[in-house]
Amino acid sequence: MYRYDEFDSALVQDRIAEFRDQVARRVSGALTEDQFKPLRLMNGVYLQLHAYMLRVAVPYGVMRSAQMRKLAHIARTYDKGYGHFTTRTNIQFNWPALTDIPTILEDLAMVEMHAIQTSGNCIRNVTTDVFAGAADDEIEDPRPWCEILRQWSTIHPEFSFLPRKFKIAVIASETDRAAIRTHDVGLQIVQGADGQTAFRVFVGGGQGRLPHxxxxxxxxxxxxxxxxxxxxxxxAYNLLGRRDNIHKARIKxxxxxIGIEAFREEVERxxxxxxLEDLILPTDELERIRASFAPPPFETLTRHSGAFDRAVLAExxxxxxxxxxxxxHKVAGYASAIISLKPVDGVPGDITAAQMExxxxxxxRFGFDEVRAAYEQNLVLPHVRLDELPTIWRALDAAGLATANADLATDIIACPGLDYCSLANARSIPVAQALSRRLADLDHQERIGPVRINMxxxxxxxxxxxxxxxxxxxVDRKGEEFYQITxxxxxxxxxxxxEIVGRSLSADETPLAIERALNRYLDIRTDGERFIDTVRRVGASPFREAIYAPLDA
Amino acid sequence: MKLITANRLSDGRVIYVGADDGAVDAMLQAASFDEDQADAALGRAAARPDVFVNPYLVEVRGQTPSGRDRLKETIRATGPTVGHSLDAR
Known part of the structure; x- marks a missing residue:
């Protein structure tokens, strides 16, 4: 795993000292909120409904145990005992006092963490495949490239005042586990004609009001x-992107x-x-960073584990x-384990301090000191021995972290919604919880198979x-919460x-409607067809009918 | 009637303008202003940026939010309706 060099440490320490001074000047009244807001946003500090919110960067989702323990310490000492993992693989604390945040940042720096570029119109935390370095279908480990992008983009003056925020994701396999086409720039590692690393580049993706x-x-x-x-x-984006309308300022x-062809011409120019300038990556620097991500010392094991097989039969x-x-896992005798942060009736992405520990x-103890944050708001132990999975599972179960629903219907991705967020129009969490209670039966979820529900x-x-x-x-309709289904x-x-299937529904109607859509899938799927395969085959109409027919009757 | 709410500068917590223009934590303790008084009271809160961050008016009936943002203001007043913070109160 990459460790800070003297430049990284100095940069983070300088930024903390600067922010401590800015907070002191804000508290003394020397800075107004309008003056302070862009400064706090450059340090991951938002002001939400109930309190300040601190978003801590987890670069490309990779953490060591010491970092996770420090997050637990922060949750317990400065917050209400929990944190929330986001779809950008960062972690948010919902209740820190502004006056504590410089000290929190010092605590984070002790374990080489920070909150730089977790907000504002800059290049945000780069994300990648949560199974990087473990997946058997990757061309190479994408994390060294993520680290190179982190170093290149961090406090880069040319990219500190972009028209709008800018998100990059990197993968190294044909299967996209990082949603790269929903990013401002998506990078897919491919093999170049010379046999060396090359990048297939996608541009102009994004969600929000105008998704592309x-x-x-x-x-x-x-x-x-x-x-x-x-x-x-x-x-090209900095020069041509709109700055007159926040809703039209993203690169998408x-x-x-101007069209992809015209944009490509601009970029190529x-x-x-x-x-021809000094932006060509030096080979020795690339190798130095690659060495930080060398595989851990895997043992030579067989593909099968007696301990694992016996536990599967017994439990x-x-x-x-x-x-x-x-x-x-790419190495025989190892696997990657998804730690679901989606218990029935839980808050998607939330984790308590005790669970972090x-x-x-x-x-x-079992994972080469490495844990990953997935954009699906779960955690992953990327490299664990099959032999040790029974012990790991028992420990997870004791911590309330063994929900067996990864990629199933209750593995719901959900934002904090109106329970926390000052931008929200409606609550997300209670609807996700109601849906998770409704679909809690794991036998039923397994019958349905993989389906991604996002809120x-x-x-x-x-x-x-x-x-x-x-x-x-x-959505908000005259002060009431309603929910639109796609x-x-x-x-x-x-x-x-x-595809939007119809009029929006009340909070009570929504979980039942989703359940009807899933039941319709069970009725019409062909052998081996996942939910999304069926939708691609038949379109949205059967699901629209299932959702609305009982309501319109 | 209207209340004035804001976030407290030091810790961001939801506060209201109470009697004598002081900051109070609970919506029930907030002072109510009629249309004629509300803007002036808002101005006084805005003039104290060392306490009140982003003060604004909230429509109420009695002491209950009644405007279009009534749900948001109710959640601000009483905290998240779900989640771990409920246990931490």
């Missing part, structure tokens, strides 16, 4: 030129307005100049958890409702926006 699926702009940018190419994209609007609930939450202990409390779409197989959007969205390599 990213378009391919380049098929194979050589790895050593990727910073020059990305700088060319950012430069620019790409849509900048790239032709930039590739049905363990067997269920392995069916649903354990993923294949339980996860830290497991990562340290946002407003059109800003932090819950990614546009690309949920079933999406739920909270069907057929998809965040993966076949990315698509969902």
């Amino acid at each position: 699926i990213a378009k391919e702009i380049a098929s194979a940018v050589p790895g050593r030129e990727i910073l020059a190419y990305l700088t060319a994209i950012l430069r 609007i620019l790409v849509e307005a 900048h790239h032709a100049e930039l590739r 049905p609930e363990f067997a269920r958890w392995t069916r649903n939450n354990v993923r294949r 339980a996860v830290a202990n497991l990562a340290e 946002s409390g407003c059109i800003n779409a932090c819950g990614h409702h546009h690309v949920g197989h079933i999406g739920i959007l909270g 069907v057929g969205g998809s965040p993966d390599e076949k990315a698509a926006l969902g």
